[in-house]
Amino acid sequence: MNRDIGVVPADGTGQWKPLIQTPAVEVQATISRDSRWIAYMSNETASSEVYVQRFPGLGDRQLVSVGGGVMPTWSQDGRTLYYLRGGPPREIMRAAVEPTPDGGLRISPPEKMADWTFYDFQFSQRYYDVTADGRLLVIGRPNETPTAQRQIHVVTNWFEELKRLVPAK
Numbered sequence: 001m002n003r004d005i006g007v008v009p010a011d012g013t014g015q016w017k018p019l020i021q022t023p024a025v026e027v028q029a030t031i032s033r034d035s036r037w038i039a040y041m042s043n044e045t046a047s048s049e050v051y052v053q054r055f056p057g058l059g060d061r062q063l064v065s066v067g068g069g070v071m072p073t074w075s076q077d078g079r080t081l082y083y084l085r086g087g088p089p090r091e092i093m094r095a096a097v098e099p100t101p102d103g104g105l106r107i108s109p110p111e112k113m114a115d116w117t118f119y120d121f122q123f124s125q126r127y128y129d130v131t132a133d134g135r136l137l138v139i140g141r142p143n144e145t146p147t148a149q150r151q152i153h154v155v156t157n158w159f160e161e162l163k164r165l166v167p168a169k
Helices: 158-165
Strands: 005-007 017-020 026-031 037-042 049-054 070-074 080-085 091-099 105-107 111-115 128-130 137-139
Touching (some): 026 070
Antiparallel strands (some): 005 017, 070 080, 080 091, 091 105, 091 111, 128 137
16 A cells, blocks of 8 residues: 555645655655745655655755665754664664755664664654754653553542541541
8 A cells, every 4th residue: 555645734624636646655644843844755766765855835955864764853943863773773863954045855874863762653743852952862661562452440429438448537
């Protein structure tokens, strides 16, 4: 099954329309803070890689990741693009992003920010974000097992049980 990136009007007046649609899988789209660029993962090569291109009018596509990449996210100021590089070992990578005088982007070679040692992840969603000052990663932790069942315990007559356990003097 191919997956593509599309757009939907935020006011709810329209339907999904394809934006990036190829025979490859394109997922995990994230828009830059100035809404001029879109970063996403595509598997059109032998591995999953992170790309950036203009938004909403596409063009000027550039490869960001080296050696694979998934789950891109922009820094608050739009000057850094983060992503996870697969492995093992897995790593959190970052690449500086600088606007050029002609309206394009100059992307620096990515550098390792940290090891991803928190847990194994699925590629369908992003489990991290970056604080506004770029100093901290906020890491979400999914359930240990995807099929974990949640239980709800209903206690009836709890007040009587409380009286029995803690008698009033």
